Amino acid sequence: MSSIVEPVPPGTLRLAGRRARDWIPAAVVLVGGVALWQVLVDALNIQKFILPTPTEIISALKENWSTLRVRGVATFEVALGGFGIGAGLGALAALFLARWRRLGRALLPYAIAANAIPIIAFAPIFNNWFGLLNPVSKMAISSVICFFPVMINSLRGLTSVHPSSIELMRSYAAGEAATFRRVRIPSSLPYLFSGLKVATVLAMIGAVVSQYFGGSRTTSLGLFIKENTAEARFAQAWAAIVVASVLGVALYLTVALIERFVLRWHPSVRGGEARVNDTSSGRTKGGGG
């Protein structure tokens, strides 16, 4: 009778070990890079307004911490709100365009054309629409920027399902709703998440850059950078950039972490080694029987 080939157990521990090994070189590069920066700026006597040393940036961070913290949190809220609204609407629009393909085909060229518009150019106009001091004017920029990568990626995911998967659902007399719920949406999730990850970065850029165009000073990381640069306090400006970067990375990592959890089943997360191939199963059988 047939012998059953044991599947390779999911090598979670091995995977974790490999991840730790991947981490160390990157950490070494970070520490080495910062040290090199410090040494080179001192040795070559580079002017402060061109590039401050890491230690100067760190002390500026410490001195301005209370201001930077408040402004950082406020800016992060703008980015997060813009991300939530933009990504949510983007995913909904993708569902809509995937469900009604004909309409999608009529609208998609305009969506793609709109994607080419430099959205940030709207910042002064949005300030006019929503109010200069209203954080919504900045959130609007962030959300419009986030909308497109999420929509386009999700749409691709929803529509590039293998034809046999759709035929299978048709063989069960499944309607559109069931096909979306059971096949199209789950199989589009990897695409959705790559769109979301791009959007997290864009959300932070949108928030900070839209703040350059004015707004409430007490809540604006962008204005902090702009004003300190104008007054030649470059270490302070760099300190604010560090805060914005850390917040951007945090947002990205949060989404990446959620992705790891949601897409446990996907090759990009589970690693490629878990599967036994056909040849080995055939050989096992041939050897045994």
Add this chain to the structure above:
Amino acid sequence: MSTPADVAVSLRGVSKRYAGRAGRSIDALSPIDLDVRAGEFVSLIGPSGCGKSTLLRVVGDLIAPTEGKILVNGKPAHQARLDRDYGIVFQDPVLYDWRTVGRNIALPLEMLGWDRARRAARVEEMLELVELTGFEDHHPWQLSGGMQQRVSIGRALSFSPALLLMDEPFGALDEMTRERLNIELLRIWERSGCTVLFVTHSITEAVFLSTRVAVMSSRPGRIAAVVDIELTRPRGAETRVAPRFFELVTAVRGRLRGAGAELDVRDEALPDEALMLAEEER
């Protein structure tokens, strides 16, 4: 037209023509007549582009024929699909990676609205039938290709359809695995008592499995000959070395040659093309 109760699939004058580019049309199937009796195992064999996969999809109401009448279990094919009268297995197992093996098998049962307990009991039965007991909580990608295809067969049979449509289900597997799964499929077929319509491009596989082999020729696809396979059952490894087996293989091969078939052509170009066109139409 009245159909005898023991006819599972009845095709009368079934043809399929695709509108090609620049006003040209592609004849995928020229008028085809075929009856498959209930409980039979009928293979469709033919060269690349003979429309055997298209014919299978027409029976499953996944592709609409241009002309002709198809009855599945005495009903129009469309009604049969809505009644979930058949299960289907593709060359690719088409398992959903985000579902465990058990939940993949339970997919059609969910669609039929079975409750959790009933689903679990049937999944257990199916795993036993395809000899994958204990693999319920594994994910498809943890299994070998042969095991995945067994899951796919379990899923197709989980709701006890009277008809099983199989589109080159073992075409992507190595010879050893294929021969083992052939024997298992016969066992499953004998136990379930369903009717099987089986598409393949392997002559030995068709002869080994079938009660009858329908030999198709290409462009336009038509049935050139039907060969009765009267080998004794149960069939096993010894069947493959029986003189009568070789005679029948030679007979089928002869009919394929007679039909102008080029052998050893692996992929069937037409269905993909056809699917793309069908997708565009939608």
